Amino acid sequence: MTVDRQLLQMELAMLNTVIIGASGYTGAELAKMVSRHPQLTLAGLYVSATSLDANKPLSELHGQLKGIVDLPLQPLIDFKTTAATADIVLLATAHEVSHDIAVEFLDAGCQVFDLSGAFRVKADGFYQQYYGFEHQYGQWLDNAVYGLAEWNQADIAQAQLIAVPGCYPTASQLALKPLVVAGLLDCQQWPVINAVSGVSGAGRKASMTNSFCEVSLQAYGLFSHRHQPEISHHLNCDVIFTPHLGNFKRGILATITAKLASGVTADDVTAAMEAAYSNATDQHAVRLLNNNTAQLDNVVGSCFCDIGWQVQGEHIILTAAIDNLLKGASSQAMQCINIRNGFPQLTALM
Numbered sequence: 001m002t003v004d005r006q007l008l009q010m011e012l013a014m015l016n017t018v019i020i021g022a023s024g025y026t027g028a029e030l031a032k033m034v035s036r037h038p039q040l041t042l043a044g045l046y047v048s049a050t051s052l053d054a055n056k057p058l059s060e061l062h063g064q065l066k067g068i069v070d071l072p073l074q075p076l077i078d079f080k081t082t083a084a085t086a087d088i089v090l091l092a093t094a095h096e097v098s099h100d101i102a103v104e105f106l107d108a109g110c111q112v113f114d115l116s117g118a119f120r121v122k123a124d125g126f127y128q129q130y131y132g133f134e135h136q137y138g139q140w141l142d143n144a145v146y147g148l149a150e151w152n153q154a155d156i157a158q159a160q161l162i163a164v165p166g167c168y169p170t171a172s173q174l175a176l177k178p179l180v181v182a183g184l185l186d187c188q189q190w191p192v193i194n195a196v197s198g199v200s201g202a203g204r205k206a207s208m209t210n211s212f213c214e215v216s217l218q219a220y221g222l223f224s225h226r227h228q229p230e231i232s233h234h235l236n237c238d239v240i241f242t243p244h245l246g247n248f249k250r251g252i253l254a255t256i257t258a259k260l261a262s263g264v265t266a267d268d269v270t271a272a273m274e275a276a277y278s279n280a281t282d283q284h285a286v287r288l289l290n291n292n293t294a295q296l297d298n299v300v301g302s303c304f305c306d307i308g309w310q311v312q313g314e315h316i317i318l319t320a321a322i323d324n325l326l327k328g329a330s331s332q333a334m335q336c337i338n339i340r341n342g343f344p345q346l347t348a349l350m
């Protein structure tokens with residue numbers, strides 16, 4: 001095949017990708033990844049119709065993108081035209097916004113990757129109780145696939161709507177799932193998850209809770225955070241989950257204490273972890289630390305989830321660390337795009 005023909009074939013395979021909510025923290029990370037992906041074309045960056053940032057170059061808001069992504073942020077006004085230009089739509093928008101607009105792109109046949117919680121949990125009354133709105137798109141909710149990349153590959157590969165998991169649920173489930181699936185936990189004794197997040201987890205918009213002088217180290221959402229039912233639902237095991245806000249920018253460290261099922265040994269745990277992650281044939285984004293503890297410095301800025309654990313008697317303590325904006329959101333969305341479209345899973349992420 002001639003070089004020209006090869007180039008033509010590559011061009012034909014390029015997928016037009018638009019990002020809605022591109023000026024936010026996760027949106028800007030997505031823009032960087034899409035721009036360096038060999039099979040994706042960054043076809044448009046969008047903000048709300050009334051955004052004060054409309055028409056500014058993305059790099060004016062996020063200086064590290066200067067010379068990398070200088071495209072302007074467009075106000076999202078005409079859904080039909082935007083959808084017609086896109087093969088892939090990334091929704092880096094608030095839950096209510098994603099809930100309202102996803103259908104516009106789904107009906108147009110686009111692949112939709114939603115970073116919000118709008119399509120993650122199919123359970124009666126869940127959205128009213130935890131998100132404060134009644135879900136209007138039951139059929140799309142039923143069809144949505146939960147994008148926990150290391151665990152749901154077969155379904156992700158077939159889906160039109162992928163609900164990318166929340167940041168705390170990603171760290172928590174990646175650590176606990178190998179044990180639950182292998183039947184190594186005593187789930188009668190609910191695993192206890194304490195997780196600390198950097199302030200970027202709350203998004204870019206100014207508010208009292210993410211204001212520099214207001215942020216301390218504190219627990220919040222006791223017994224009421226929406227990620228508790230998200231974790232329990234997808235893990236198939238009840239948990240106690242307590243999030244904490246830390247006075248740093250990025251990263252989540254989850255420390256999880258659980259009771260092992262009767263007779264389970266440290267070797268059984270190691271075997272289950274390795275079966276889940278070390279023996280996988282495809283690339284993925286989990287690194288096992290065995291007896292070492294996970295730490296933020298090793299994952300911030302990367303697509304990895306690091307997991308360590310120690311067993312003493314019938315108890316286990318696991319630690320899991322991720323970058324909340326990457327494995328907790330944008331890079332996991334990119335893993336899902338890669339899985340969905342048959343690209344190596346970590347394309348554009350390393």
Ligand SMILES: NC(=O)C1=CN([C@@H]2O[C@H](COP(=O)(O)OP(=O)(O)OC[C@H]3O[C@@H](n4cnc5c(N)ncnc54)[C@H](OP(=O)(O)O)[C@@H]3O)[C@@H](O)[C@H]2O)C=CC1
Nearest residue numbers: 021023024025026047048051092093115116201203204329
């Ligand atoms: N931050 C994190 O660590 C994580 C975030 N998520 C989820 O990802 C999503 C995005 O989060 P994050 O990047 O932090 O949020 P930000 O608040 O930083 O960004 C939100 C973006 O949405 C835009 N926007 C607001 N309203 C609309 C609208 N009606 N139409 C189009 N664009 C709109 C905003 O721009 P403008 O207001 O100017 O229009 C901005 O670009 C949220 O659902 C969040 O829950 C998930 C996991 C982790």
Ligand SMILES: CC(=O)N[C@@H](CCC(=O)OP(=O)(O)O)C(=O)O
Nearest residue numbers: 115116117166167168197201202
């Ligand atoms: C520090 C902080 O405020 N974190 C956010 C979670 C961010 C996240 O994962 O977003 P989803 O809501 O899309 O799941 C919170 O607790 O609401």
